[in-house]
Amino acid sequence: MSDNIPFELQELIINKLPVEPLIRFRSVCKAWKSDSSDFILHHITQQKQQHLLVSSHGLLCSFGDRETDRKAAIWNHGLWCPFGEPVRKAVIWNPSIRKAIDVVMPDMADDEMYTTVLGFGVCRETTHPKIIKIRINSDMEGLIPWQVEVFTLSARVWRSTYSRGVSKNSHTLFELEKMCPSVVVGGVVYWLANDRVGAEDGHDNVIVSFDLTSEEFGEVKLPDRLAYNNCCLCMFKPRESPVVIEGCVEDHKRVYHVWVMKDGVPKLFEKLFTINDHTPDGSLVSSVLGFRKTGEALVELQAHPCSIRTLVAYEPYSKTVITLGVSGRYIFVYSYTKTLLLL
Numbered sequence: 018m019s020d021n022i023p024f025e026l027q028e029l030i031i032n033k034l035p036v037e038p039l040i041r042f043r044s045v046c047k048a049w050k051s052d053s054s055d056f057i058l059h060h061i062t063q064q065k066q067q068h069l070l071v072s073s074h075g076l077l078c079s080f081g082d083r084e085t086d087r088k089a090a091i092w093n094h095g096l097w098c099p100f101g102e103p104v105r106k107a108v109i110w111n112p113s114i115r116k117a118i119d120v121v122m123p124d125m126a127d128d129e130m131y132t133t134v135l136g137f138g139v140c141r142e143t144t145h146p147k148i149i150k151i152r153i154n155s156d157m158e159g160l161i162p163w164q165v166e167v168f169t170l171s172a173r174v175w176r177s178t179y180s181r182g183v184s185k186n187s188h189t190l191f192e193l194e195k196m197c198p199s200v201v202v203g204g205v206v207y208w209l210a211n212d213r214v215g216a217e218d219g220h221d222n223v224i225v226s227f228d229l230t231s232e233e234f235g236e237v238k239l240p241d242r243l244a245y246n247n248c249c250l251c252m253f254k255p256r257e258s259p260v261v262i263e264g265c266v267e268d269h270k271r272v273y274h275v276w277v278m279k280d281g282v283p284k285l286f287e288k289l290f291t292i293n294d295h296t297p298d299g300s301l302v303s304s305v306l307g308f309r310k311t312g313e314a315l316v317e318l319q320a321h322p323c324s325i326r327t328l329v330a331y332e333p334y335s336k337t338v339i340t341l342g343v344s345g346r347y348i349f350v351y352s353y354t355k356t357l358l359l360l
Contacts, residue, residue: 035355036113036114036355036356036357037113037355039357040114093137093138093139093146093201094139094144094146094354094356094358095111095113095353095354095355095356095358096109096110096111096137096139096146096356096358096359097109097110097111097112097351097353098110098137098146098148100122100135105121105122105123106119106120106121106122107119107120107122107135107137107148108120109137109146109148109170109359111356111358111359111360112353113355113356113357114357114359114360116359116360117359118170118359120148120168120170122135122148122150123150123166123175124150124152131152131153132152132153133150133151133152133153134150134151134153134190134208135148135149135150135151136148136149136151136199136201136206136208136227137149137199137201137206138201138204138205138206138229139201139204139229139358140204140229140230141203141204141229141230142204142230143171143230144358145169145170145171146169146170146358146359147167147168147169147170147229148167148168149165149166149167149206149227150165150166150167150168150175151163151164151165151190152164152165152166153189153190164177165177165178166178167232178232189210189211190208190209190210190225199252200252200253200254200259201229201254202254202257202258202259203257204228204229204230205226205227205228205229205235206226206227206229207224207225207226207237207252207259208224208225208226208227209222209223209224209225209250209251209252209261210222210223210224210225211223221244221245222239222243222244222245222246222250223236223237223238223239223244224236224237224238224239224252224259224261225237237259237278239261239286240276240286242263243261243263243276243286246263246265248263248264248265249263249264249265250262250263250264251264251305253305253307253308255277255307255308255309255310255312256310258277258278258279259277259278260275260276260277260278260289260308261275261276261277261278261286262274262275262276262305263275263276264305270293270294270295271294271302272291272292272293272294273291273292273302273305274288274291275288275289275290275291275292275314275333276288276289277289289312289333290333290334291333292305292314292316292331292333293336296318296331296336296338297336299320300318300319300320300327300338301318301319301320301321301322302316302317302318302331303316303317303318303319303322303326304316304317306328306348306349306350307350309330312332312333313330313331313332313333313339314330314331314333315328315329315330315331315341315350316328316329316331317329317348318338325344325345325346326344326345326346326347326348327340327343327344328340328341328342328343328344328348328350329341
């Protein structure tokens, strides 16, 4: 029957199929067994349903969540890239097609002189996964530049790159302190950073970016409220825009202010809302883990500081919560779209 349908129309149809049946159909028809980058990239744009991968007590579970946007620190285009510690190895994993690839990570040891920061993303032009390794050799003056290496999965090699666009001597990436992972938006990796040289008080916060296509660094200025403070900052990417969470203490209470970058314009950030430290039922908000497309925050709740944590969706305006059925001592949430990358 497929002989009566033009192949171009067949391709449009199968592009809209979920990953699992598409994998099965590839074994039925040779013409449908397409591994081209164009087909895979177009298939990514057609997939609308998001999924949550939740880790608690070392266990992973995945379930559909149509309202949850992707959070790409180690996630991008449906790929997960956990970095092993202390093992010098990363794994690029696509859980949708159950395929993983090991990557040896050279020179990962940290000491008083060296610290390593990692990033991961998929080039929007080629769909090639890339790992970025920034090794910072820092003396007391912070004057020794970064050593940047990029691993491209298509080439299977690490190569040094001279990345222009930012003063690499003067920034300490916040990920060094494990405060917040990077996020990927539109083929650009973003890290929160601290300008050690330019700031007189040592708290000039900025965002450092790395374009996965041009392999150039850039810098996003934060508004003064975020640039000059001692609060805990973290980043997410709901609705494909960088969002900065400002966690601070006001009137002896912990609050989380949510800021979003508008239209990709540096220093143009708008405060969306504030999450208070307690819900109406008295539960403690211990951390913010992500966001849904509807604007709800994914947060951890605790009855008291030493109790088991529960994952909930928190509506910031009505302050209502929806329990998602996950609890544990440590909860990590990653949301993703199923794709064919690594096929």
